[in-house]
Amino acid sequence: MxxxxxxxxxxxxxxxxxxxAVVLTKNLFHAVLxxxxxxxxxxxxxxxxxxxxxxxxxxxxxxxxxxTIVVFAIVVTERLVGERLSQTxxxxxxxxxxxGGVLALLLNAMRGQPFPAARPEMAGDxxxxxxxxxxxxxxxxxxxxxxxxLAALMxxxxxxxxxx
Amino acid sequence: MxxxxxxxxxxxxxxxxxxxxxxxxxxxxxxxxxxAKLQTYECGAEPFGxxxxxxPVGFYLVALLFIVFDAxxxxxxxxxxxxxxxxxxxxxxxxxxxxxxGLGWFYAFRERLLEWQ
Amino acid sequence: xxxxxxxxxxxxVLNAIIGIVTYVTxxxxxxxxxxxxxxxxxxxxxHGLLQPIADAIKxxxxxxxxxxxxxxxxxxxAPIVFLVPCMLIFATIPFAPxxxxxxxxxxxxxxxxxxxxxxxxxxxxxxxxNNKYALLSAMRAVNQVISYDLPFIFSALVPVLxxxxxxxxxxxxxxxxLWFVFYPVVGQLAFIAFIVSTVAAExxxxxxxxxxxxxxxxxxxxxxxxxxxxxIQLAEYAHVVGASFLGxxxxxxxxxxxxxxxxxxxxxxxxxxxxxxxxxxxxxxFVRIRVDQILALSWKVLLPATLVLLIAAAIVVVWRGTPGx
Numbered sequence: 001m002x003x004x005x006x007x008x009x010x011x012x013x014x015x016x017x018x019x020x021a022v023v024l025t026k027n028l029f030h031a032v033l034x035x036x037x038x039x040x041x042x043x044x045x046x047x048x049x050x051x052x053x054x055x056x057x058x059x060x061x062x063x064x065x066x067x068t069i070v071v072f073a074i075v076v077t078e079r080l081v082g083e084r085l086s087q088t089x090x091x092x093x094x095x096x097x098x099x100g101g102v103l104a105l106l107l108n109a110m111r112g113q114p115f116p117a118a119r120p121e122m123a124g125d126x127x128x129x130x131x132x133x134x135x136x137x138x139x140x141x142x143x144x145x146x147x148x149x150l151a152a153l154m155x156x157x158x159x160x161x162x163x164x
Numbered sequence: 165m166x167x168x169x170x171x172x173x174x175x176x177x178x179x180x181x182x183x184x185x186x187x188x189x190x191x192x193x194x195x196x197x198x199x200a201k202l203q204t205y206e207c208g209a210e211p212f213g214x215x216x217x218x219x220p221v222g223f224y225l226v227a228l229l230f231i232v233f234d235a236x237x238x239x240x241x242x243x244x245x246x247x248x249x250x251x252x253x254x255x256x257x258x259x260x261x262x263x264x265x266g267l268g269w270f271y272a273f274r275e276r277l278l279e280w281q
Numbered sequence: 282x283x284x285x286x287x288x289x290x291x292x293x294v295l296n297a298i299i300g301i302v303t304y305v306t307x308x309x310x311x312x313x314x315x316x317x318x319x320x321x322x323x324x325x326x327x328h329g330l331l332q333p334i335a336d337a338i339k340x341x342x343x344x345x346x347x348x349x350x351x352x353x354x355x356x357x358x359a360p361i362v363f364l365v366p367c368m369l370i371f372a373t374i375p376f377a378p379x380x381x382x383x384x385x386x387x388x389x390x391x392x393x394x395x396x397x398x399x400x401x402x403x404x405x406x407x408x409x410x411n412n413k414y415a416l417l418s419a420m421r422a423v424n425q426v427i428s429y430d431l432p433f434i435f436s437a438l439v440p441v442l443x444x445x446x447x448x449x450x451x452x453x454x455x456x457x458x459l460w461f462v463f464y465p466v467v468g469q470l471a472f473i474a475f476i477v478s479t480v481a482a483e484x485x486x487x488x489x490x491x492x493x494x495x496x497x498x499x500x501x502x503x504x505x506x507x508x509x510x511x512x513i514q515l516a517e518y519a520h521v522v523g524a525s526f527l528g529x530x531x532x533x534x535x536x537x538x539x540x541x542x543x544x545x546x547x548x549x550x551x552x553x554x555x556x557x558x559x560x561x562x563x564x565x566x567f568v569r570i571r572v573d574q575i576l577a578l579s580w581k582v583l584l585p586a587t588l589v590l591l592i593a594a595a596i597v598v599v600w601r602g603t604p605g606x
Contacts, residue, residue, distance in 0.1 A: 128249075174372050189508035193342055
C-alpha cells in the first residue's frame with residue numbers, strides 16, 4: 001500500500017469513529033469534542049486530495065468557528081441549568097437503518113465507475129485560480145452569497161437578541 | 165504533496181514531546197494526595213455545585229458574528245491573490261460584497277449587539 | 282539552499298522553538314523588572330541565565346494534583362491538544378531562505394487556520410477542570426480570541442496583498458527593497474492594528490480579563506499543576522512567540538539585515554523579539570480594561586478599520602500596478 005492509501009484509511013477510521021462517537025456519547029460536551037475531531041479529520045481528507053485551501057478553510061471555519069458556536073450554544077442554553085448536560089439519542093435503530101441505506105446507495109453508484117480513478121495533476125496555484133474564477137465567472141453567485149450571509153446574520157441576530 | 169509530509173512529522177514530534185515530558189515528570193514527581201488537596205479550588209472556601217452553569221447570551225452572539233466575518237475572511241485570501249490579475253474589477257467586486265455584509269454589521273450595531281451585555 | 286530532509290528539519294525547528302520559548306520567559310521577566318526598576322531573576326546562574334532551566338526542572342518534579350471533580354479524559358488531554366496548534370504554527374515559517382519545516386503554498390492561511398485551533402484546547406482545559414474560575418476564564422478567553430482573530434487576519438492580509446502571495450518566503454522576499462512597515466501610511470496603520478490584535482488575541486494585559494489575577498486567580502489553568510501546567514504555559518508563550526515571528530516576517534522584512542547571509546536567522550530572531558517586547562511593553566504599561574470595552578474596540582473600531590485599510594491597500598496596489606511575486 002502506498003502512503004496515500006495508508007493515510008486515507010487512517011483518516012477514514014478516525015472520521016467514522018469520531019462521527020459515531022458524536023451521536024453515541026452521552027455527554028454533550030464530549031460530543032462537541034468528537035465533532036471537532038471529525039471536522040479536523042475532514043480537513044485531512046481534503047489535504048490528501050491536494051485541496052490545501054479547502055483544508056485550511058475547514059480548520060479555520062469549522063474546527064475553529066463552528067465548534068465555538070456549538071460550545072457557546074451549550075453554555076447559554078437555559079433549559080439545561082442545574083442538571084448535568086447529557087444527550088439522549090432516540091431511535092438509534094432507525095438512524096442506523098437510514099445510514100445503512102445511504103451507504104448501500106453510494107456503494108451501488110460507485111460500483112458502476114472504474115474505481116481507482118487517476119487524479120489529474122493540479123497545475124498552478126489553486127488558491128489564485130479559485131480567486132480568479134470566483135471574481136469573474138462566478139461573480140454573481142459570489143455577491144448573492146453576501147446577501148445569503150447577510151440574511152443568515154440578520155435572522156440569527158433577530159432571534160437571538162435579548163428581549164428589551 | 166508540497167511539504168505536508170514534513171508538517172505531519174513535525175506534528176507527530178510535538179505530540180511525542182508532550183507525552184515524553186509528561187511521562188518523565190510522572191516518574192520524577194512525588195504523589196501525596198489527601199482529600200482536601202483534591203478538592204476543586206475555590207479560594208479555600210468549601211466548593212459547592214458543579215461549574216457547568218448557564219452563561220449570558222452575549223457569548224453566543226459574538227460567536228455568531230464571528231462565523232459570518234470568518235467566512236468573509238475566507239474569501240479574502242483568494243481575492244488577494246487574484247487582485248493583480250483582475251485589477252479594479254476585483255476591488256469593486258469585493259467592495260460590493262463588503263457593503264452587503266456591512267449592512268449586517270450596521271444592523272448589529274443598531275441593535276447594540278456590538279456592546280457586551 | 283535546498284529544503285532539509287523531512288525528518289531533520291522538524292526536529293531542529295521543534296528544539297529551537299522550545300529553547301527560544303523557554304528563554305523568552307526570562308526575557309519577559311527581565312524586561313518587566315527593568316520597567317519597574319527591579320533586577321528580576323538574578324540568582325540562578327550568571328545574571329539569572331539558568332532561571333528558565335531551573336523553572337523547567339522544578340515544574341517537572343512538582344506533584345500533579347488532579348482534583349476529584351474533574352472530567353478526567355478531557356482534563357488530561359487538554360494540555361496536549363492546546364500545545365499542538367501553538368507549536369504547529371511554526372511549521373510554515375521560514376527562518377532563513379530554505380530553512381524551515383515546510384514552505385507551504387498557503388503559508389499564512391495555514392498559520393491562521395492552525396492558530397484558530399487553540400480554541401479547542403482552551404475549551405477542554407476550562408470545561409474539563411469543572412472549576413468555576415476555569416470555565417468562566419476559558420469562555421472569556423475564547424470570546425476574546427475570536428473577536429480579535431478577525432482584525433488579526435485582516436491586518437495580516439495587508440502585507441500579503443502588497444506581496445501578492447500567501448507563501449511566507451515570498452512575502453519575506455518581497456520586502457528586499459522596502460520593509461512593509463515602511464510602506465507609506467498603509468504599512469504603519471496595518472502594523473499598529475496587527476500589534477493591538479496580537480496583544481488582545483494572546484490574552485495579555487491590558488486585555489487579560491480571562492485571568493484578571495484578583496478575580497479568576499490563574500484563569501483556565503487554575504486546576505493544573507506540575508508538568509501539565511508547564512505544557513500549557515509553554516503553549517501560551519509559543520503562541521505569542523509565533524505571532525511575533527509572523528509580525529517580524531510580515532512587516533519587518535524577516536531575515537533581511539546587514540552582514541553575511543548566515544546571519545539571517547539571527548536578524549529574524551532579533552526582529553521577532555522586538556515584536557515580542559513591543560507586546561510585552563504594552564502588557565506592563567497599561568491597566569486592564571473592561572470586557573465591554575475590549576469587545577467594542579474589536580467589533581466597532583478594529584474590524585471596520587482593518588477592512589477599510591485592506592481595501593485602501595488594494596486600491597493603491599492596483600493603481601500603482603506594483604508587480605507581485
